[in-house]
Amino acid sequence: MRRHDSTSTDSPLDSPMETESPFVPRPPRPIGRKAAKAKRGATSTNDCVQLLEQIAKSASLRIERDLKRDEMDMAREEAFVLQQQMAQEKDIEDREMKIMAMDTSHMSPETKAYWKLRRRDVMRKKLFNDDGPSNTDWLNDENH
Template identity: 50%
Template sequence: MDSLMSQDSPIQKEPRPIGRKATKVKRESNSSSNTSKFWEEIARQSAMRIEIDMKTQEDKRAIQVEYAKEREYVRKENIEKKDWETMTMDTSHMSPETKQFWKLERRDVIRRRLFRDDGPSKTDWLND
C-alpha cells in the first residue's frame, strides 16, 4: 500500500542505485561479450593471415616455375651455341689428335640432334 505522503510529494523519487550483485552480473556479461568479440576478431584475422600466406605461396610457386622455364631455355640456348661452335670449328690447322677430338665432338652433336630421346639407334652409319 502506498502512503499518502508518497502520492502527494512534489519531489520526484530518484531511481534506486544498482546494488553490488547487479553491478557484478552486468560487468561479467559485458566482459564475456567483449571476450567473445575479441576471439571472433582473432579468428577473423587468423583466417585472413592464412589466406594471405596461401596467396604468397602460390605466387612464389609461379615465380619458381617461370624461373625454371627460363633456366631451361638458357640451358638449351647454351647447348645450341656450343653445338654451333663445334660444328663450325676449323680443323685444317690442327694436329691429328685435335682433329680426331673435334670429329668425335661433331659426331656427338649429330647424334644428339638426330636421335633426341628416342632411345638407342639401330643405325651404325655415324661410326664409319
Template identity: 50%
Template sequence: MEDAIGSTRTEMTLSSRWKVLNKELAKWRNALAKAMDNHRSGENLSNYASTNVVWCYWAREKSFNHTHCWEVVKTCKRFQIIPTGPTVVLNETPLHETPASDSPMDSPMSQDSPIEKEPRPIGRKAAKAKRGSNSSKNASKFLEELSKHQAMRIEMDLKQQEHDMAIQVEYAKEREYVREQNIEKKDRETMAMDTSHMSPETKQFWKLERRDL
C-alpha cells in the same frame, strides 16, 4: 593434429590476453564513472572523459593505453556507465512528491485493473553469474574479432607466397631456356669447326665430339 594443437594454443593465448585487458578496461570504467559523478554542473559528459580529471581517479603507475579497445566495448552492458546522481527536471514534476497510497480506493485506476508487481531484486549469486555471462560474451566477441583479423592476415600471407612461387617458377624456366640455347650454340660451333689445319690427334678428337652430338 598439429593444426588442432596450434588452434588450441591460439585460443589459450587470446583468452589470457582478454583476461588482462578485461581487468584494465574495468578499472578504466570505474575511474571514468567516478570522474563523471563529480563533474561540474552544466559540463558536457561526452567530452569529460578526455580531460585530465579522469587521470586523477585512474591513480595507477602505468598510463591507460587501451582507448581504442574502450571505444569498442564501452557500449557493452558490463562497461556501460549509468549516472548515479539526481536528475533535475524543470516544469514537469514538483521537487517533492507525496508517496502514493497503497489503498486501492485512492487509486484512479479501476479496482479490476491488475496491480503490477515490482521486479524482485536478483541475489548476489545470480548477479555474479550474470556478470560472468556478460564477461564471457565480451570475451567471445573479442576473440572472434581477433580470429577474423588473423584469418585475413594468413590469407594475405598465402597469396604473397603464391605470388613469390610463381615468380621463382618463371625465373627457373628462363634460366633453363638460356642454358639450352647455349648448348645448341656450342653444338653448332662444333659441327661447323674447320679441322683442316689441325693435327691428326686433334682432328680425331673433334670427330668423336661430332659423333656424340
C-alpha cells in the same frame, strides 16, 4: 501561540513530501552489487566473444594471405627454373653450333679426330635425341 524554533522537526522544508515531488524527475537509483556483477559478467562475455571472433577472422585472413604469398612464391620459383632451363638449353645450343662450325683444316690429326667425335655426338643428339657420348663409328667422316 507557538513559537517557531529552528531545531523543530515540524518545519515545512524538512517534510519528505516537499522533496519527493512527482513533478521533479528523480536521479536513477544506483545499481546494486549483484546486478553490477551480473552486468559486468555479461559485458565481459560479449567482449570475449567479440575478441575471439576478431582473432579467428584475423587468423583466417593471415592464412589466406600466407597461401597467396606461397602461390606467388611457387609461381616465381617455377618461372625462375624455366628461365634457367631455357638459358641452359641456349648455352648448349650455342656450344653445339660452335662445334659444328669449327674449322679443322689447320688442326693436327689428333685435334681433328677429337672435333670429329664431338661433331658425331652433336649429330647423334640432334638426329636420335641421344645424350650419350659417341662410341660407334656410324658417321665416318673420312672425306673431311
